Amino acid sequence: MALFTPAILPSMDRVFKSFVEMAASGQLAEDVLVSLSRVVKGYVVAVALGVVMGTFMGMSDFLHNFFSLTLNAIRQIPILAWIPLIILWFGIGEESKIAVIVLGAYFPVLVNTISGIRQTPQGYVEVARLYRLSRWTVFRKVYLPSALPQIFVGMKLGLGISWVAVVASELIAASAGIGFRISDARSLMQADVVIVGMIVIGVLGLLMDKALSLVFHKATPWTR
Amino acid sequence: MALFTPAILPSMDRVFKSFVEMAASGQLAEDVLVSLSRVVKGYVVAVALGVVMGTFMGMSDFLHNFFSLTLNAIRQIPILAWIPLIILWFGIGEESKIAVIVLGAYFPVLVNTISGIRQTPQGYVEVARLYRLSRWTVFRKVYLPSALPQIFVGMKLGLGISWVAVVASELIAASAGIGFRISDARSLMQADVVIVGMIVIGVLGLLMDKALSLVFHKATPWTR
Amino acid sequence: MLKIKGLDKRFLVNGREVVALQNIDLDVKKGEFITIVGHSGCGKSTLLKIIAGLQSQDVGTITCHDRQILGPGTDRGMVFQEHRLLPWLTIRENVGFGLQGIDRKEKERLVEDHLRLVQLEGFGDAYPKQLSGGMAQRAAIARGLVNNPEVLLLDEPFGALDALTRIQMQKEVLRIWEEEKTTMILVTHDIDEAIYLGQRIVVMSARPGEIKAVIPVESSNAKDRGSTEFASIKKRVLRHFFAEEEWAAVEYAI
């Protein structure tokens, strides 16, 4: 079987030409901006929700037992199956697209945060208990820094999934966005556009991933 | 806006009736078995690949630098965009469906494994170096147990994503499977069937997740 | 002020029961300096953690100012056997870790004072992993002292210190004890230290961890390492450590 069929895997030449065309027409920039704004919004919400809920569930056994069954079940359910409900609850505007991204990016952050918080060495927690620090201080000074490396892993995964989810989200009523462009090009059999889209998302995602790594590096001076 | 439109969110009654019908006709069991077999195969491959690659990349800076750029870029690229290439490389049979699941489940396992391995306290690694243990022994006795909690988080996330990916995978030429059933029901506006599918996946995923937790608990007696 | 009555504590180790503490009775007066000596593994750390409220006993009661101890309280401070410095805080932040609700300036002053006290000036901005074992232990001592609690529990605080630093730290602790009237309970393996610091020495035996004897160090004369009282108390303490037949051989070595 051919590993390279131009109709599916066009030459790099052709891909590059498409890229230049899309860039020159301004369409690429528009698509990227639209999707980027969705990804950023959805991702920020997912991280905020995931870290907060994860912290609560990590620090309190009660909340963990209370929520984990439901959340673990929801976690398994395909995003595509949620879309009708998301349209029902969030409409077909931006909210629904952001909701899809949140749904995708939330769980890696949540699960990693819970695990990170729960793995905080008891010895350190005891020191904090000894001084009767407030829950908030204990979180800030003990749980959070201890869990940070793992929360960060969740954030990295969540970021990747945000980009994956943007395509699913742009299957709902969209007329721009890099995910929309990919779906579109797929039905138009424009393999070169699909590949351009993949590369653009790959590079963009990579840059954001690197930025995240940098922030993490700055935020954890003690690991150096 | 209506939060409950029967066409999208039918009554529990109706969902239950559908469930009974689908169960009685044997269709549900067939769908579940088909998808379960795909999930298990894809998941096992993803875990094996993820843990092995993650270990190598976690233990060797060279391999980490060598692969991480590519893998991080690939990680961001939407699964749906991969499908044409997956068809090109794996055809439209079972392999392609499993490939989609692997693509989804691989990265959570990989990223968590790398992070877990890299966070192994240097003090313990030094002890192993002191005794000039073979790389394999160091892995088995130091890195692996130290990374296990985080690898496990990756495995949990990967398992969830396997179920998410099964729907995408069954968009490729499928005629059975719970993901196919959901897509099919969605296009036929059979909300009750969609909801049955979601619940079945949720429960199945939950059971597998619990099983995983149990295995983990057994595998880490020292954390008790 | 601290009343311990009939304390029992057991642990399960691989299905087998290990009696860490058995029938511990001890009254500690306000402002008293108690030292505890005993075999490795006899339950000294466990006892301290129970007093701190970090572990709970299986049987028995323990009260502080006639109120049951059910958890940690700011009246009791502790220096752990392992230093337990938080890896993500600098030494300065670690020392000031428990200082809350006070003025920032005042906090800074207190922390700097205590860093100087344990001779870690210049290492305030270092992270714990950049310190040597003894330096980390000193930072932990500073963290314990800075809060100036009513009762201070010290679990082998000077174990990793050299002779000179050790003597200096002992003096500092004595000075603080005298000035602040802190109640001190200190675990040590150094019997000289136990005699030099303690008003009463609690000798514990291992498995089950029981109190074998409580030896008072009454005259201030006994604090003098060269005095005969010192030597006689040392002998009394050591005696409890060794079986009859060993004693003869060891006695001479002291």
Place this chain on the structure above:
Amino acid sequence: MLKIKGLDKRFLVNGREVVALQNIDLDVKKGEFITIVGHSGCGKSTLLKIIAGLQSQDVGTITCHDRQILGPGTDRGMVFQEHRLLPWLTIRENVGFGLQGIDRKEKERLVEDHLRLVQLEGFGDAYPKQLSGGMAQRAAIARGLVNNPEVLLLDEPFGALDALTRIQMQKEVLRIWEEEKTTMILVTHDIDEAIYLGQRIVVMSARPGEIKAVIPVESSNAKDRGSTEFASIKKRVLRHFFAEEEWAAVEYAI
């Protein structure tokens, strides 16, 4: 066999340079027992880790059997200042951690023997966190001894042990040294211990960490804690610890 020449080691702590070791010269003969004493933070642990091959020096050479040390080797074993027991291995597995390529039966026998030696029979199946501080330290000693390396580096191995256990462990180490002709380098804060065990005592000073003196303990008489030689060596060692003005005050207390 072990030749250290002009060793320097610096660390960066918050942008500031800390000289951990400076111009260290030391020759250790095969089968010799060296003890090292010095202020907390003077670089003792760093020196041991460099000998073990776990850290590298900035300047200087270090050879073992005339071969440059570039990394760890099975000829050198080490007991760390912190116990470093692997939390996920039982005590038995921890003790047998470095034993490789030998018969399973033989390995089991060796591990059991060493567990008995450090008085941890019955705790073989426990996990490290179920042990007291002293018990963990003993397990670490057993792990260091069981491999029977040519050179054994011991970093304050008895710091957390009570008087009795300590004496027993010291005796065991001496016995092994005599029987196996192991070259021993032991760091301690207990000067009595340094004299009792060492053939030569290396006294180090802090920041920069230099060798101040190497004091031989020649006659076997000096090992007797009651002897005048013992007292005089102790004085010589201590002298290096204190400044002139302090010395007068301290001398008396010894």
Place this chain on the structure above:
Amino acid sequence: GLGENVPADNPAVQGTASAKPLVLGYPIAGVDFIGGVAGLARELGYLDEELEKAGYAISYQGFSGAGPAVNEALAGGEIDFAVYADFPGIVLQSQGVETRLLTVTNEVMHAGIVVGPDSPIGGIADLKGKKIAFPKGTYVQKYLLQSLEAYGLGQKDVELVNMTTDAESALFTGAIDAVAHVDGFVARIAYGEAGGRIIHTTRENEDWTGSIILLARREYAEENPEAETAFLEALARAKAYAKENPEEVYALFGEKEKLSPEAVRHLHNLDDSRFDYYPLELNAKGLAKLEANMAFLLEEGLIRNDFDVAAWNR
């Protein structure tokens, strides 16, 4: 004088304060273009004009998720009118979502079967034992099954594979032997770079074709009869324009659908530029086809309830 392609993502920002909003949904298969006479009406600006006159501000919303996505949006009340194939419309009404059929905009939606350029398959009869991809739940399914039957092939004689977007990938890699699909898709392969051969189309038998309908949420339709009238007026104007300027219309279709002139002719020049296949009224032929399609959906188990097609418009 072609209308601007207004941004459709946010219907709320459009129109004047007093104008009532009307959101039109439609499926997108690769290009954001409604297609057919409705697309023409939009591009010519007639839709905006007529609806503005009636006091409405129309906005357009394409769905990459095609028919099912349009249905979900209709059911969720997110869109008011929809232009799409009759199959998803029937599915929606049969599921009890209250809709009103406004008109049939196109009564002959063709489909075809395409094979790879080097394929030995010459016609439907050669498909025996072959792997054929088709989009399940669309009128293509009806066409495929009925045409196979017409050539004496049962469902057991071929291997049917359900595929939507990625059928071409499978065709090019040889994973499947033929694709049955809507006319546009077939033309795209046949007139595309990689090439392909059309072995059969519904032009052989009009009964196998599908139709395009204009559907409204019943609630909206009942509250806004003026919107319906204005909408239909715009469609009528577009049809009239097409009859007079066929070449411009073909050029417009070509540009919007990103198709070559040959492909456009194949797709749109069905009755020598008379454009009578845009009936824009509910005639007996259109209703009969809807009846037949509903019967097919029922028979195949794709819907569970039938309904009165004749009353759908009332």
